[in-house]
Amino acid sequence: MLFFLWEVDCIVVELRSFIDRIRRESPEEFLTISREVDPRFEITALVVKLEQERRFPILFFEKVKGTKFPVVTNVHSARRRLASAIGSEPRAAVANYLRKIEHPLQPVEINGSAPVKEVVLKGDQVDLRCLPQIVHHQDDAGPYLTAAITLAKDPLSGRLNCSFNRLMFIDKNHTSIHLTLAKHLWECYTNAEKLGQPLQVAVILGAHPAWSLGALNIGSIDEEEFYLMGALAGEPIEVVSAETMDLQVPARAEMILEGEILPFERVDEGPFGEFTGYSLGSRKREVFVIKAITHRRDAFLHDIAVGHLDHLLLSTIPMEANLFRSVRAMVPSVKAVRIPAPFTCYVSIEKKTEGQGKNAILAVLGSDLYIKHVIVVDHDIDIFDDQRVQWAVGTRCQADRDVTIIGNVGGSDLDPSDLKDGVSAKMGIDATAKPRLDSFTPRHRVPQELLDHMDLKDYVPAAWLAKKDGAR
Numbered sequence: 001m002l003f004f005l006w007e008v009d010c011i012v013v014e015l016r017s018f019i020d021r022i023r024r025e026s027p028e029e030f031l032t033i034s035r036e037v038d039p040r041f042e043i044t045a046l047v048v049k050l051e052q053e054r055r056f057p058i059l060f061f062e063k064v065k066g067t068k069f070p071v072v073t074n075v076h077s078a079r080r081r082l083a084s085a086i087g088s089e090p091r092a093a094v095a096n097y098l099r100k101i102e103h104p105l106q107p108v109e110i111n112g113s114a115p116v117k118e119v120v121l122k123g124d125q126v127d128l129r130c131l132p133q134i135v136h137h138q139d140d141a142g143p144y145l146t147a148a149i150t151l152a153k154d155p156l157s158g159r160l161n162c163s164f165n166r167l168m169f170i171d172k173n174h175t176s177i178h179l180t181l182a183k184h185l186w187e188c189y190t191n192a193e194k195l196g197q198p199l200q201v202a203v204i205l206g207a208h209p210a211w212s213l214g215a216l217n218i219g220s221i222d223e224e225e226f227y228l229m230g231a232l233a234g235e236p237i238e239v240v241s242a243e244t245m246d247l248q249v250p251a252r253a254e255m256i257l258e259g260e261i262l263p264f265e266r267v268d269e270g271p272f273g274e275f276t277g278y279s280l281g282s283r284k285r286e287v288f289v290i291k292a293i294t295h296r297r298d299a300f301l302h303d304i305a306v307g308h309l310d311h312l313l314l315s316t317i318p319m320e321a322n323l324f325r326s327v328r329a330m331v332p333s334v335k336a337v338r339i340p341a342p343f344t345c346y347v348s349i350e351k352k353t354e355g356q357g358k359n360a361i362l363a364v365l366g367s368d369l370y371i372k373h374v375i376v377v378d379h380d381i382d383i384f385d386d387q388r389v390q391w392a393v394g395t396r397c398q399a400d401r402d403v404t405i406i407g408n409v410g411g412s413d414l415d416p417s418d419l420k421d422g423v424s425a426k427m428g429i430d431a432t433a434k435p436r437l438d439s440f441t442p443r444h445r446v447p448q449e450l451l452d453h454m455d456l457k458d459y460v461p462a463a464w465l466a467k468k469d470g471a472r
């Protein structure tokens with residue numbers, strides 16, 4: 001079947017033109033699913049099935065049962081794709097990210113018609129049940145929106161905040177919303193609640209990956225992600241006024257939900273299969289009431305496969321960028337930072353003075369709410385190789401001297417091992433050689449000169465060398 005996705009202008013920064021570029025430049029990274037699928041499990045199941053085959057294409061589901069809206073998922077599940085969204089090579093993504101956010105871009109208001117306003121539904125016309133009701137995992141309490149970026153204005157400072165927050169459908173105009181304790185949206189919300197007011201928010205659905213990476217920036221509440229989103233995309237975000245509130249929303253999103261997070265209201269939310277890879281039980285969460293839905297005439301719903309590569313790659317690049325920046329402020333010779341698993345961070349440094357391993361630990365634990373375990377190694381260790389990191393821990397570390405544990409610290413409320421919601425112990429392992437690598441017991445080695453001049457052909461039969469099987 002010849003399939004034309006959308007008529008798009010590729011210079012424009014929006015999710016659909018990004019997808020269209022991937023489809024044209026690397027057709028193997030894009031799949032259209034034409035048969036009808038059940039939004040209950042079947043969309044996530046295809047992601048999982050392909051994941052088992054080590055395939056990670058963007059998936060475009062043309063026909064989804066119960067809705068006229070197609071679904072796009074798995075957009076972020078390749079590092080190369082994500083890096084390309086900010087004009088970067090995969091290995092340079094963190095460095096590029098940091099360079100770009102140094103120059104925030106003010107959004108520009110567009111005149112005339114905005115794509116996201118092609119359809120405007122207000123008041124009684126609002127019915128969330130027209131959207132794809134995607135149930136991701138078996139134990140989930142119901143359908144969720146997972147690629148939702150919440151744009152809010154802090155009622156005290158007037159500053160804008162953006163963050164991803166999942167929404168669980170409740171009825172035609174209500175969802176729950178999950179606000180991590182002590183994160184910025186929670187701060188804006190509690191400021192509004194103290195004033196007895198609802199918090200007005202616009203939820204952005206269908207964001208260019210550069211916007212998503214910007215929304216996930218970890219920084220001060222005074223840093224407005226909305227300006228960083230444009231900076232990362234290389235173009236200011238084009239905005240238009242919302243229909244029901246004093247906020248400007250991206251004109252080139254696929255959909256916007258306008259509404260309020262209600263003060264003092266809570267609702268049962270979950271269980272939900274989390275980014276941690278676990279399904280956590282039901283909790284009381286805040287309530288979002290939707291006042292207007294606006295969308296493109298041919299809008300699709302953007303979904304993120306929660307807890308899969310689509311989700312994990314997207315969130316780790318901004319976290320690694322923040323951690324690299326924070327460690328570099330303390331240890332200028334930091335080489336790399338990696339988040340290999342939930343709540344876990346590896347750092348490699350070229351240690352120049354005693355104690356810098358612990359400085360790096362403090363910098364990481366002091367600048368990210370989620371991280372609870374940090375391992376710091378010397379620069380000769382490749383932190384993208386877990387086995388080498390474990391080797392350094394095994395051979396350069398004494399627990400009584402090099403392990404630091406701080407109890408009762410604020411952390412993630414989604415950690416299945418915590419005893420109290422959002423309260424965590426934090427641990428740092430300084431696995432750098434003490435006092436310094438250059439004075440540590442040397443590693444075993446043979447003379448490099450000998451290796452350089454050694455030709456295997458002089459020692460072993462050619463036939464054996466040619467064999468590529470396990471016997472070799």
Ligand SMILES: Cc1cc2nc3c(=O)[nH]c(=O)nc-3n(C[C@H](O)[C@H](O)[C@H](O)COP(=O)(O)O)c2cc1C
Pocket residue numbers: 146147161162163164165166167178179180181183184185215216217218219304311314315
């Ligand atoms: C797909 C996805 C879903 C997320 N869902 C939530 C969520 O439901 N609640 C939440 O507090 N954070 C969630 N996060 C993490 C926050 O968006 C992230 O920590 C963000 O930086 C917080 O913004 P802030 O620094 O302005 O507080 C999610 C992240 C991703 C990538």
Ligand SMILES: [Mn+2]
Pocket residue numbers: 161162184219220221223225
């Ligand atoms: Mn913020």
